[in-house]
Amino acid sequence: MSVLIENVRILDPVDGFDAIGELVVQGSEILARGQAPEGFEPRRRIDGSGLWAFPGLIDLAARLREPGQEHKATIASETLAAARGGITSLVVPPDTEPPVDSPAEIELINRRAHQACGVRVYVLGALTHQLEGQQLAEMAALMQAGARGVSNASKPLASLLVLRRALEYATTFGLTIVLSAQDPALTGSGCMHEGAVSTRLGLAGIPEAAETAALGAILALVEQTGARVHVARLSTRRGAEMIAKARAEGLPISADVAAHQLFLTEVDVAEFDPNCHVIPPLRGQRDRDGLRAAVARGEISAICSDHQPHEPDSKLGPFASTEPGISSLETLLPLTLRLVEDGLLSLHEALARVTTGPAEILDFAQGRLTPGARADFVLWDPAAMHEVRSEDWLSAGRNTPFFNWTFAGQTRETWVAGRPVWTRPAEDTV
Amino acid sequence: MTDTLIARPHARLPLPGPLPNRLQLTEDGQLRHMLTIEGLNRELMTEILDTAESFANMNEKAVKKVPLLRGKTIVNLFFEASTRTRTTFELAAKRLSADVLNVNISTSSAVKGESLLDTLRNIEAMNVDMFVVRHEESGAAHFIARHVMPGISVLNAGDGRHAHPTQALLDMFTIRRHKGDFTKLKVAIVGDILHSRVARSQIHALNILQTGEVRVVAPCSLLPADVDQLGVQVYNDLDEGLKDVDVIIMLRLQRERMEHAHLPSEHEYYQLFGLTARRLQLAHPTCLVMHPGPANRGVEIESAVADGPHSVILEQVTYGISVRMAVMSMVMGAHQA
Structure with missing residues (x-):
């Protein structure tokens, strides 16, 4: 099927393209961007007046909870929430139940994703057997089954020796290793940033050094092995500085940050708000500003949702005993664009952090609107006001601190492989 | 083409979570719960101490009982072992003529996997008026105060490292x-x-x-x-x-x-x-x-x-009884007002 969207403002961060014109979709691919080929007659025409078209978002970290935790969410429920949020490709960490440490789990997830709304779902394979941190997982088999990279999610490794061997082995196959920088002993039983607020609330703190000490070890081993490592979800200013320095020295390392880390701080935890219980924790104002600066300079090249939907009971209890995480697929795009309003990034830079940036990290072909690219894109209505409301929330996890926040702009339609996977209901406007 | 989004006024960011006093004080500044000292003002602190002073004088007399909380049921909900604190709360409640129920949870429901909220709901269903709570987790008293039925007061008898x-x-x-x-x-x-x-x-x-x-x-x-x-x-x-x-x-x-x-x-x-x-x-x-x-x-x-x-x-230890009587009588007063 061929579709022509006319009078739409096309924004393509891959080369800074920005013009009002025609976006032409042929089958599952982009045929033309700007102007349709002469004499082209589409099967369908869409009036894109007043709308923007930009590549669908690629989210590097989203828990879909399937298999194993379907009481929290399912692939079906969360891919629909992603589509509403303008996300067309999701990367799932391997900490499902059971973990993704054999081709069977990858096949299961792929099968469920194919039955869902159409948003692309990619899997990171386990770095170690059962994520136990001891014995290496069968990475070659995982890669053949479709794993985009390998990771131990947030689970610790037994030693730096295991990490070294895992990096070496993964490098044999050119796999990107996704690591979280979090020293388990320094993290201990901590549940929020160690600082003035944790002291006031009497909550066990996670010191900055839990991130920087782990990062120091990772950087030393990247230098030793030459492995391609992506550090997931930085939380400290100092950590961002370490990444920037390592990149300047030419190490094959990249990093992302969860969108909420760019807006919230430890202060938002008060008084014991379980929706602000996240790991790594919300840190201080200086950290938030440092992370923002690193995103602006491109040293942190991707913003992810770090989506972790929970059933209500998981968040009903004293702060430390609630489960960490925010349901965030539906706020990734609005928060990223808020960075433009805040004057931190240009519109193209902001879009790059959620499209071309993550695409580069895991070698995705999508994340662009150039002819021949996959027709994954968002039709965005910049004039619609959008209040984050529980009534029209699609994720099965309603654990977000962003309810009642109001944003400029809203997703009108989300397309994957040349067909719409989500269209905003007519009454869904503020 | 500019890089700015279409400018529209949008709502200000919401303020961070409620301050301690939004939960523990009534709109006219009286104690509804006693969760933390933080955020109380000097006048209220002085009022508590003055009230305790009047009870201290009474506690030194032969008849040590007043009918202020007659007919009220106070539940000592202790998730952590304690002798001194629990007994002084119990004595304070009894000197105010309240009925007292001591529930030690550390060995019963918590082990069976019953959630804190379930425990709370069950005891609430017995039509009680006040919970005195001790729990090993910081924020437990806040959590209970946030979820308790209106009309029930929560007194924090120690939560984790947070407050006593x-x-x-x-x-x-x-x-x-x-x-x-x-x-x-x-x-x-x-x-x-x-x-x-x-x-x-x-x-x-x-x-x-x-x-x-x-x-x-x-x-x-x-x-x-x-x-x-x-x-x-x-x-x-x-x-x-x-x-x-x-x-x-x-x-x-x-x-x-x-x-x-x-x-x-x-x-x-x-x-x-x-x-x-x-x-x-x-x-x-x-x-x-x-x-x-x-x-x-x-x-x-x-x-x-x-x-x-x-x-x-x-x-x-002695004054602990008078101070707890003062706090108990003040929170019940705030509810009746």
């Missing part, structure tokens, strides 16, 4: 009885500040009452991050920290601190931070020695000091 407001109030009561004005006092809190809910509540209370100087004295491994931001002077040397102080508050040292590498040994701790008769001489001659109990003699305090003329440790 009635302990701090009875300490303030004791200090006030002996010293009167707080503004000229120097107070030193000595020991494991990091893990102490008592210290946190005392620091807030002393600052609200405009105490001249509040000091904390501890090794760096027992001090929480940015503790100075609570409004204290930090000392790592006990001799310096005790110089000219009017009140010394010793904190209990738990044995498990050695296991988690906070300290090398009780012996070294006592050498450096134990309150001995010799060290007491560095303080003001009329200095009070206080301890929230139970004291580890020979670990943080010498017996001669704990039982000596400066010690008001047993008075603290």
Whole structure:
């Protein structure tokens, strides 16, 4: 099927393209961007007046909870929430139940994703057997089954020796290793940033050094092995500085940050708000500003949702005993664009952090609107006001601190492989 | 083409979560719950202490009972073992003529996997009027106050490392009885500040009452991050920290601190931070020695000091009843108003 969207403002961060014109979709691919080929007659025409078209978002970290935790969410429920949020490709960490440490789990997830709304779902394979941190997982088999990279999610490794061997082995196959920088002993039983607020609330703190000490070890081993490592979800200013320095020295390392880390701080935890219980924790104002600066300079090249939907009971209890995480697929795009309003990034830079940036990290072909690219894109209505409301929330996890926040702009339609996977209901406007 | 989004006015970002007082005070500033000292004002603190004073006079009489809370049911909901705190709450409730139910959960429901909220709902269903809660997790009392049915008061009898407001109030009561004005006092809190809910509540209370100087004295491994931001002077040397102080508050040292590498040994701790008769001489001659109990003699305090003329440790226990009566009667009053 061929579709022509006319009078739409096309924004393509891959080369800074920005013009009002025609976006032409042929089958599952982009045929033309700007102007349709002469004499082209589409099967369908869409009036894109007043709308923007930009590549669908690629989210590097989203828990879909399937298999194993379907009481929290399912692939079906969360891919629909992603589509509403303008996300067309999701990367799932391997900490499902059971973990993704054999081709069977990858096949299961792929099968469920194919039955869902159409948003692309990619899997990171386990770095170690059962994520136990001891014995290496069968990475070659995982890669053949479709794993985009390998990771131990947030689970610790037994030693730096295991990490070294895992990096070496993964490098044999050119796999990107996704690591979280979090020293388990320094993290201990901590549940929020160690600082003035944790002291006031009497909550066990996670010191900055839990991130920087782990990062120091990772950087030393990247230098030793030459492995391609992506550090997931930085939380400290100092950590961002370490990444920037390592990149300047030419190490094959990249990093992302969860969108909420760019807006919230430890202060938002008060008084014991379980929706602000996240790991790594919300840190201080200086950290938030440092992370923002690193995103602006491109040293942190991707913003992810770090989506972790929970059933209500998981968040009903004293702060430390609630489960960490925010349901965030539906706020990734609005928060990223808020960075433009805040004057931190240009519109193209902001879009790059959620499209071309993550695409580069895991070698995705999508994340662009150039002819021949996959027709994954968002039709965005910049004039619609959008209040984050529980009534029209699609994720099965309603654990977000962003309810009642109001944003400029809203997703009108989300397309994957040349067909719409989500269209905003007519009454869904503020 | 500009890079700006279409400019539209949008709602301001919501304020961060509710301040402590939005939960524990009524709209006209009365105590609805007693969750934390933080954020209370001087007038309310003084009112609590004055009310406690009237009960203290009564507690010294032969008939020690008033009918203020007759027909009310108070539940002591203790998820953590405690003898002293629970019995003084129980006695306070009984002297106000309330019915008291003691529920110790540490060994029953929690083990069976019943959630805190389920436990709460079940006891709530018995038409009770007040929960006195002790729990090992910081924020537990806030959590319960947030979810309890309207009309039920929650008194925090200690939550994790966060707060122990009635302990701090009875300490303030004791200090006030002996010293009167707080503004000229120097107070030193000595020991494991990091893990102490008592210290946190005392620091807030002393600052609200405009105490001249509040000091904390501890090794760096027992001090929480940015503790100075609570409004204290930090000392790592006990001799310096005790110089000219009017009140010394010793904190209990738990044995498990050695296991988690906070300290090398009780012996070294006592050498450096134990309150001995010799060290007491560095303080003001009329200095009070206080301890929230139970004291580890020979670990943080010498017996001669704990039982000596400066010690008001047993008075603290006595006044605990009056202060808890004051708080209980005030929160019930706020609900009836």
